[in-house]
Amino acid sequence: MSRTLQIIGVTSELGAGTRGSSLGLDAMQIASLKVDRSFFLRHAETRLDTVNHHLYQETDLAYAKRLDGIAEMYGRIEAAVSNSLKNGSFPMIVAGDHSSAGGTIAGIKKAYPNKRLGVIWVDAHADLHSPYTSPSGNVHGMPLATALSEDNLECQNNQPEQETIWHWNEMKGPNQRVQPQDLVFIGVRSTETPEDVIMEKYEIPNFTVAEVREKGVEAIVAETLDYLKDCEILYLSFDVDSMDPSISVGTGTPVPDGFTEEEARSICSGLLKDPRFVCYEMVEINPLLDDKGNAMAEAAFRIFKPIFEQVEAQEKD
Ligand SMILES: [Mn+2]
Numbered sequence: 067m068s069r070t071l072q073i074i075g076v077t078s079e080l081g082a083g084t085r086g087s088s089l090g091l092d093a094m095q096i097a098s099l100k101v102d103r104s105f106f107l108r109h110a111e112t113r114l115d116t117v118n119h120h121l122y123q124e125t126d127l128a129y130a131k132r133l134d135g136i137a138e139m140y141g142r143i144e145a146a147v148s149n150s151l152k153n154g155s156f157p158m159i160v161a162g163d164h165s166s167a168g169g170t171i172a173g174i175k176k177a178y179p180n181k182r183l184g185v186i187w188v189d190a191h192a193d194l195h196s197p198y199t200s201p202s203g204n205v206h207g208m209p210l211a212t213a214l215s216e217d218n219l220e221c222q223n224n225q226p227e228q229e230t231i232w233h234w235n236e237m238k239g240p241n242q243r244v245q246p247q248d249l250v251f252i253g254v255r256s257t258e259t260p261e262d263v264i265m266e267k268y269e270i271p272n273f274t275v276a277e278v279r280e281k282g283v284e285a286i287v288a289e290t291l292d293y294l295k296d297c298e299i300l301y302l303s304f305d306v307d308s309m310d311p312s313i314s315v316g317t318g319t320p321v322p323d324g325f326t327e328e329e330a331r332s333i334c335s336g337l338l339k340d341p342r343f344v345c346y347e348m349v350e351i352n353p354l355l356d357d358k359g360n361a362m363a364e365a366a367f368r369i370f371k372p373i374f375e376q377v378e379a380q381e382k383d
Contacts, residue, residue: 069381071374072155073111074146078139080120080132081165081206084318086354088118088162093316093353093363094370101364102371109374111160112150114142129224130197130234136205137233140169140212147173151344156381158374159347163318164193167303168209168237170347174301175243178344184297185213185244186290188252188333189305190321192261192272194218197226197234199260206318206350210249214264215242221260246270248297250290252278252333253308256321275325283329287336300342304334305350306366313365316356331369338377346373 079088091111098105120135127133147170150157159170174183187193187210195207196217211218215238226234246268254272257265265272271293273286281289294300307317310324325333338346348370356362 069154069156071109071158071378071381072150073109074150074157074159075111075113076139076143076159076161076166077113078116078166079118079162080135080139081204082163082318082350083202083204084352084355085121086352087318087350088116089353090162090349090351090363090366091160093351093360094160094367097360097364097367098371101367105371112146114146127203127227127230129200129203129226130205130208130230131203133197133205133230133233136165137237139166140172140237143169144172144176147345148176151177156377157345158377159345160370161347161349163206164189164303164305164349165205165209166349167347168212170303170345171209171213171243171301172239174299174345178299181298182248182296183244184248184250184294184300186250186252186294186300186302186337187254188303188308188330189254190256190307190324191305191319192251192254192257192265194261194264195258197230198222198224200224201258212237213244214246214249215239216264218260218264221263223260248294250293252286252290253325255323275323278325278329278333283332283336287333290337291340298342299344300340301345302334302337302343302347304330304346304348306348306362307350309365314362315358316352316354316362317350318352318355327365327368331372334369334373335376338373339380341380346377
């Protein structure tokens with residue numbers, strides 16, 4: 067194939083519980099100055115319009131905060147990703163909070179409605195909550211449930227408002243976009259019971275940090291791709307909180323004992339050698355929480371640049 071890479075900036079942060087992840091792309095662009103000054107000159111991004119003004123008002127949707135705005139973003143992301151793919155591009159998304167990824171998956175399925183999509187979710191969290199189960203109401207913990215069309219009513223703790231249910235159903239869409247057997251987690255280490263129930267029910271694999279270290283990145287990459295061998299297209303969603311808090315100093319929900327920067331880069335790079343990939347996404351860089359200057363975004367750029375260039379080179383072969 068010979069696709070052009072398109073960087074899509076989704077500077078939305080409505081789904082996060084702390085403020086600042088909408089600045090993640092800007093922080094990465096500033097980080098690029100030290101490493102490769104003209105990177106974003108050579109690869110100008112397409113930035114989607116956001117609705118972050120929803121933050122100026124209190125949300126009245128307690129179990130899925132600002133879901134009205136997030137549903138609107140889902141539509142925009144879906145359209146942008148789908149158009150990018152239909153134009154023969156490979157979308158490389160840099161997003162704020164991880165709720166964006168539900169829109170990305172919707173966009174991939176819009177472009178390829180009949181292709182079986184496999185999803186690899188590199189994250190400290192499983193992001194499998196729904197408005198019926200979420201303890202926080204933060205929608206960045208829910209994108210995979212929209213992709214699987216999973217309300218998880220057997221674990222229901224909340225009584226969402228009618229407006230929430232309406233938007234939620236709209237975000238799930240009429241069809242399940244990803245089958246649970248076509249999902250693989252890497253690095254998940256902070257889940258709640260409702261998410262554990264889904265992971266156990268569908269036997270969704272999770273390669274832990276310890277397992278990756280024991281078997282080696284190459285072996286885990288091979289196992290992951292083999293597990294998804296029946297999928298025709300693949301999407302990799304990379305949350306920077308999959309890395310250890312010593313690297314992911316600027317992110318909303320850090321969890322101890324994560325990947326090193328090198329491990330994260332090797333996982334992404336190893337996976338993306340598979341030509342079935344159609345899209346990559348990096349999320350949750352929050353410079354406002356970074357107490358080491360711009361260290362988080364610098365690490366993120368040191369991962370983003372080589373894998374961008376790798377995919378670009380593969381496309382030229
Ligand atoms: Mn996440």
